[in-house]
Amino acid sequence: MQYRSPSRNVRSVYDVLEAFPSERVCVDHLARMRWPNGEVCPNCGVVGRAYKVKLRFKCSYCKTFFSARKDTIFEESKVPLRKWFAAIFLFTSNRKGIPSTQLAREISVKQETAWFMLSRLRQVADNMAVEILKGIIEVDECFIGGKERNKHAKKKLHNNWMQGKTIVVGAVERNGAVITDRVPYRDRNSLQAFIMRRVYRGSTVYTDEHGAYKRLPQHKHKNTNHSIGQYVNGDVHTQTIESFWAIVKRAHKGIYHQWSQKHCDLYLREFELRWNLRRLPDGDRLDVFLQHVNGTRLTYEDLKHGQRKQLRKRKARQLRKGVTRRGRKKGTQRRRK
């Protein structure tokens, strides 16, 4: 019999809580979404040989117990899956995002918990990001950040309105997905490297009159001229990407107020995700999201102290110096300077 998702007619967060009344229903649904061809045992890798024991699964091959949360963003989280599902619904259906304070109130958890949950959800958004675009593509760049004149006198560094802001370049496919990247400068090298990396060769690229886009070697290029008031020239315009920036900027100003350079990329992934899923019904968004929660366990440590890579580096460095978890290794001495 075909599986009927409980989230098929979900329209609001109340519907989500009604459609998933218990942890059991949530576990079943998560298992269905994660493993469409049968449960995969994380210990031995055997597919479809597990059976349910209360809220867990037991592999009939290697006899180990495992949870549907294993190797997902839900791993080691004490928050019930019901609340997680409600959070995913709010995260994917609020068009300008949801602040952690608001989420905390909606699903009754602490603000710190909500903030951490949102960070984990952004990690999934990163997983679901589109890599490359094809067809008719609009490319434009945007500046994110507060005004220089609003900064404290000690922090004021620049006179130019562009400086001190984060430059983000984006590409959107007509009736398709969006991709964004941070770039260091608004010059030919940075912008054209972005296009080369993220747009298939031979695709048509529409931009504004900015000189850095001129003479694209491997793409067909057409542009409008905003400086003379020309915003649309036949089919050539950049209104789609502009409307994406409008959402990002309003959310930055009105919902998040500020985001740090460190987490900027993850915030951008969040907006990409919402844009890319915008045509799906609300309930389907939840299901698609659950299909991508695999292998994205983000620990608080990672989030607070940068990426895993940095953590690994630090551990390796400590190991070289002879510092282990329990202190200094036997027989190793601190190097004298």
Ligand SMILES: [Zn+2]
């Ligand atoms: Zn097994």
